[in-house]
Amino acid sequence: MMFVIIVLLTLLSHAPALDVCPKCGNMEVPYPLSTSDNCGNPRYRIYCNSGALEFLSAQGFYYRILSINPSVRKLVISPPLIVKNTCCSSDLSLGGLSLNENSSFNISTHNTVMLFNCSDNILLSPLNCSSTSFCRQYEEVGEGSGCKGTLCCHFLKDTAMTSHRIRVRAGGCTAYTSVVDIKPGDPIDRWNYGIELQWLPPL
Numbered sequence: 001m002m003f004v005i006i007v008l009l010t011l012l013s014h015a016p017a018l019d020v021c022p023k024c025g026n027m028e029v030p031y032p033l034s035t036s037d038n039c040g041n042p043r044y045r046i047y048c049n050s051g052a053l054e055f056l057s058a059q060g061f062y063y064r065i066l067s068i069n070p071s072v073r074k075l076v077i078s079p080p081l082i083v084k085n086t087c088c089s090s091d092l093s094l095g096g097l098s099l100n101e102n103s104s105f106n107i108s109t110h111n112t113v114m115l116f117n118c119s120d121n122i123l124l125s126p127l128n129c130s131s132t133s134f135c136r137q138y139e140e141v142g143e144g145s146g147c148k149g150t151l152c153c154h155f156l157k158d159t160a161m162t163s164h165r166i167r168v169r170a171g172g173c174t175a176y177t178s179v180v181d182i183k184p185g186d187p188i189d190r191w192n193y194g195i196e197l198q199w200l201p202p203l
């Protein structure tokens, strides 16, 4: 009897820390995502701040997590606010979104990124800066209205691009937003604003 108890205790104390993290606010935190050292896998760290799940960029900016789909290993974060009455993203001083090259997360290929208030040399790039670009519609809505009339462009962030950053800077483009799985012809009120990230399967 004593032997059995000792074996059980030994097993329990050596159990790997594979616990699923508790809910954050009303959102589940599926494994391997980790909100603390005591649960999940530390390579998949996210943050539960005041009941809201957040993703921390390499530059130290927190992006709100809007949804998580563990079966396809994806989560969607909120694009940063465009500061009211300006055409500047709130992460502009940090150069936009960047993930560590070694991060367990990358930016998926389902994001259509729109850049605003760009300098003229963006026209040398293959981005779509035409008068029919999706970005022209965004300028008509509340948050984009500070960017009205600026040079703007959009592009699908696919495999031809770095999957670890969305860059903005003074003298380049100063604001951005992103829509997941945009379809031509979708009315703007059906756009699914967000930046979809993907995570690598745990080893």
Ligand SMILES: *[C@@H]1O[C@H](CO)[C@@H](O)[C@H](O)[C@H]1NC(C)=O
Residues within 6 Å of the ligand: 100, 101, 102
């Ligand atoms: C990424 O990983 C490589 C190899 O493990 C290491 O040499 C490099 O310093 C890491 N880079 C960062 C930014 O952590």
Ligand SMILES: *[C@@H]1O[C@H](CO)[C@@H](O)[C@H](O)[C@H]1NC(C)=O
Residues within 6 Å of the ligand: 128, 130, 132, 133, 134, 184
């Ligand atoms: C730019 O994007 C719009 C909206 O998707 C599309 O209708 C148009 O053909 C694109 N223009 C170019 C030059 O690719």
Ligand SMILES: *[C@@H]1O[C@H](CO)[C@@H](O)[C@H](O)[C@H]1NC(C)=O
Residues within 6 Å of the ligand: 085, 086, 087, 088, 117, 146, 147, 169, 170, 171, 172, 174
């Ligand atoms: C556009 O970008 C320039 C710097 O490149 C900045 O000085 C200007 O304030 C920006 N415009 C708006 C409306 O924010």
Ligand SMILES: *[C@@H]1O[C@H](CO)[C@@H](O)[C@H](O)[C@H]1NC(C)=O
Residues within 6 Å of the ligand: 106, 107, 108, 109, 158, 159, 163, 198, 199, 200, 201
């Ligand atoms: C991101 O990581 C996933 C999972 O390893 C990989 O399949 C995908 O190709 C990567 N995406 C990009 C755009 O590099």
